[in-house]
Amino acid sequence: DAKTTQPNSMESNEEEPVHLPCNHSTISGTDYIHWYRQLPSQGPEYVIHGLTSNVNNRMASLAIAEDRKSSTLILHRATLRDAAVYYCILRDVSSSNTGKLIFGQGTTLQVKP
Amino acid sequence: EPEVTQTPSHQVTQMGQEVILRCVPISNHLYFYWYRQILGQKVEFLVSFYNNEISEKSEIFDDQFSVERPDGSNFTLKIRSTKLEDSAMYFCASIWDRGDYGYTFGSGTRLTVV
Numbered sequence: 001d002a003k004t005t006q007p008n009s010m011e012s013n014e015e016e017p018v019h020l021p022c023n024h025s026t027i028s029g030t031d032y033i034h035w036y037r038q039l040p041s042q043g044p045e046y047v048i049h050g051l052t053s054n055v056n057n058r059m060a061s062l063a064i065a066e067d068r069k070s071s072t073l074i075l076h077r078a079t080l081r082d083a084a085v086y087y088c089i090l091r092d093v094s095s096s097n098t099g100k101l102i103f104g105q106g107t108t109l110q111v112k113p
Numbered sequence: 114e115p116e117v118t119q120t121p122s123h124q125v126t127q128m129g130q131e132v133i134l135r136c137v138p139i140s141n142h143l144y145f146y147w148y149r150q151i152l153g154q155k156v157e158f159l160v161s162f163y164n165n166e167i168s169e170k171s172e173i174f175d176d177q178f179s180v181e182r183p184d185g186s187n188f189t190l191k192i193r194s195t196k197l198e199d200s201a202m203y204f205c206a207s208i209w210d211r212g213d214y215g216y217t218f219g220s221g222t223r224l225t226v227v
Binding site for chain 2: 043087
């Protein structure tokens, strides 16, 4: 499984944008880029995913580099409730893959009031 | 919004006892997964399940573990003889298709083995 690299931690101020980076230099053509977050004492929560083009949804935006070797999760206005561990995960959708997710350590985002 | 429901939220059991963790995936989903997270550690894949059979299992998923979907709605994880090191959060997840979709996770069962 292709791996991702994320900073261990980041800080942000409330109501400011947050850019969470992820490197995935060994990404393959069948890998989707997924982002999940885990609030304290809760299960992982789907945030967004994409393949090649930038994606927007109600929670966040995903900016994908042209060569797909890196991506950035953008929270447009951080709130205290966005404090969580954010995971960038490559998911192989080829027919031979069962679709399991391989979690790394993620980025722990602290949001300061 | 549809949810994956897990019960119980917290289970305490004595070492050597059997436990069954229950999950109700989203109704039209076809792929089901169990993950676990030991306190302070990464979320780890345990097993994937599709078409009423295990499609992949990790090294953690030894003979003490089993899964089944007994009635088309519930998806259960059984640990036959619990050990202290089985203490962890256990998460169930489901997805409709392995393609262009995100996974839905349950809120987890905290298993404490004493």
